[in-house]
Amino acid sequence: MFDFYNFKYYTYSIIMIDGKRLTILTEGAKYDVSCSSSGSRRKNKFGEIGNASFAGICHSFTQDGRCISLLKMLMSNDCVYDCKYCVNRASNGVERATATPDEICELVMSFYKRNYIEGLFLSSAIVKNPNHTMEMLYLTALKLRKDYHFNGYIHLKGIPNADKSLIEAAGLVADRMSFNIELPSETSLKLLAPQKSKPAIIEPMKALALDKYYESPFKRRRDFLPAGQTTQMIIGASPESDAHILKLTEHLYSTYKLKRVYYSSYMPTNFDTSLLPYAPAPKIREHRLYQADWLLRFYGFTAGEITGSDGNLSFEYDPKCAWAIKNMGLFPVEVNTAPLDMLLRVPGIGVKTASRIIVARKHAKLDFDALKRLRVVLKRAMHFITCGGKFIGSKNEYDVGRLLAAGETYAVKQLSMFDNSDAAISALNGEL
Ligand code: SF4
Incomplete structure (x- = not known):
């Protein structure tokens, strides 16, 4: 197998990213909610910078309720895919920007040293192809660890359809990875994100949950994604009921040992298609799903007993x-x-x-x-x-x-x- 961890990589000229591109890339990342607390504990080491705290990176929220606890940005919003619900879809006429691994590393280090952030959440649109994108994400994390001796928290977005060995290598440098389910059924995925497929998302999740990455049934190896994996689902872009979403959630927790499933209320960004609702999904639905998720994980409830006769959660009561x-x-x-x-x-x-x-x-x-x-x-x-x-x-x-x-x-x-x-x-x- 190719040794990704030790391969020689090219260093781009190191310059700080300009404000315009940074604005585009951080704006583009706000729709991804699959990050919050770190769940990873790592003490500062001699000669390295930063640590990861189990208690979680402090959260703050933007005016529209999005989490901005980490430096949360896209490596690129220049997507070759055309998911109907996404602001970065290839057919959308938004300004495009891409940052190099070195630019991101410089930014992380300068923000970290100024105490602005405690870690990095790095996602990306699909640039050129899944392998190229995953390679660039991995390279950024590898450089942070090896060249910049950054010992703080790193959450990387996993890119479906990327090579398995690349995903595995990323697991050795990141604290957490997330492959986003996005839409809760294969039918909706086919309709709204035709370049994505259920197996392409599920297979890497399965790979990251293998026993070889665990010291014991509930404890991950310290050197491989110590904070585990998470995912995100968009709520309200497609017609699946809460019962369907919670069943899927239950399955993800039990089968792929996910740390968290995040729910993101659909926000309309595409008014050129009749396949998507024109109105945003009510925030209360997202809130109720988080409460139900809590019941599944800590209170011994099963998905089947929480929802009402119409298959949905009540807005009126928790x-x-x-x-x-x-x-x-x-x-x-x-x-x-x-x-x-x-x-x-x-x-x-x-x-x-x-x-x-x-x-x-x-x-x-x-x-x-x-x-x-x-x-x-x-x-x-x-x-x-x-x-x-x-x-x-x-x-x-x-x-x-x-x-x-x-x-x-x-x-x-x-x-x-x-x-x-x-x-x-x-x-x-x-x-x-
Ligand atoms: S892959 Fe789909 S969801 Fe992700 S950035 Fe591209 S268009 Fe958006």
Whole structure:
């Protein structure tokens, strides 16, 4: 096999990228949401610059809600593909720009040294062909590691249809890679991104999940994508239901050991085709999918039980509340005796709170005051629990629904750092 890691590469003349190209390349990257926290821990080494922190690179969000936590840019937006939904498609008359590996390296280092960024998320349109593109992405990461001794976080976009050995070599220099699913079904892919195919996206995902890259079933090798792989799906560009999307998500987590699946609400950029909706997908749908995703990963729910009879998630309630209201017959449960899997299904009791309850009730019988101290959100939980046999909620499905929906204001307002509402607390700690 060709030794990509040690091959001799050509050094371009080193100049800083100009502001115009940088604007084009960073603007073009904002639609990709498949990056957030690093999930990778690496200490600074003597003679090298930077480190990667497990706690995640701090996030910030642009006005339109996109994550700009890393230096997030495209290597090029000069695409030879023509995906209908994409602003960078070959047939779109936008300004084109491409950066060389050295320009990107210089930029990363100068930003890192100024403390502007903590890592790099590098994606690209397909320049010339998939192999050329993957090679340039890989070369950039390799140069950062070898020439610039950059020890910080690198997330590389994987290019479907690129040579397997190139993808494997990229895994040795990047912390994380993501092959984007983009559209949740093969039919939609054929219709809207005809140069892409399901096998071309799935095969590299499968390759990156091989046992040889793991030290143990759940722990990756430190030298090969220590932060694992992620993917992104565009929501609302095609007609797939939430049930379909969540089934696919469940499959991706269990089969390809993905760290995260990201959902990106469709934003119209192409008004020349009747194949795409004219309106953007509602942000609340993306939000509900993230909540449902959380339930799949940490709360023991399966995709089949979260969605409604129409196959979609409710906009009105979060998916855990919607499930609880639909299954009122299973409640109330006694907090002093209920098993962990049932406590996790109570709205207002999150993963941490459920564990605290399990520990605390070994020592004393819990009452409602104790639950408050354990950070149970009683406003929600009271309709689904008894405490020492006492019930203080409502058993009327309609009333419970109305009361729970009343707290759901975060769909339309910006959360404040100092907001003490259920929604703000849930957004900060991820507990549902
Ligand atoms: S491959 Fe498709 S989605 Fe990616 S940049 Fe090119 S046109 Fe856009």
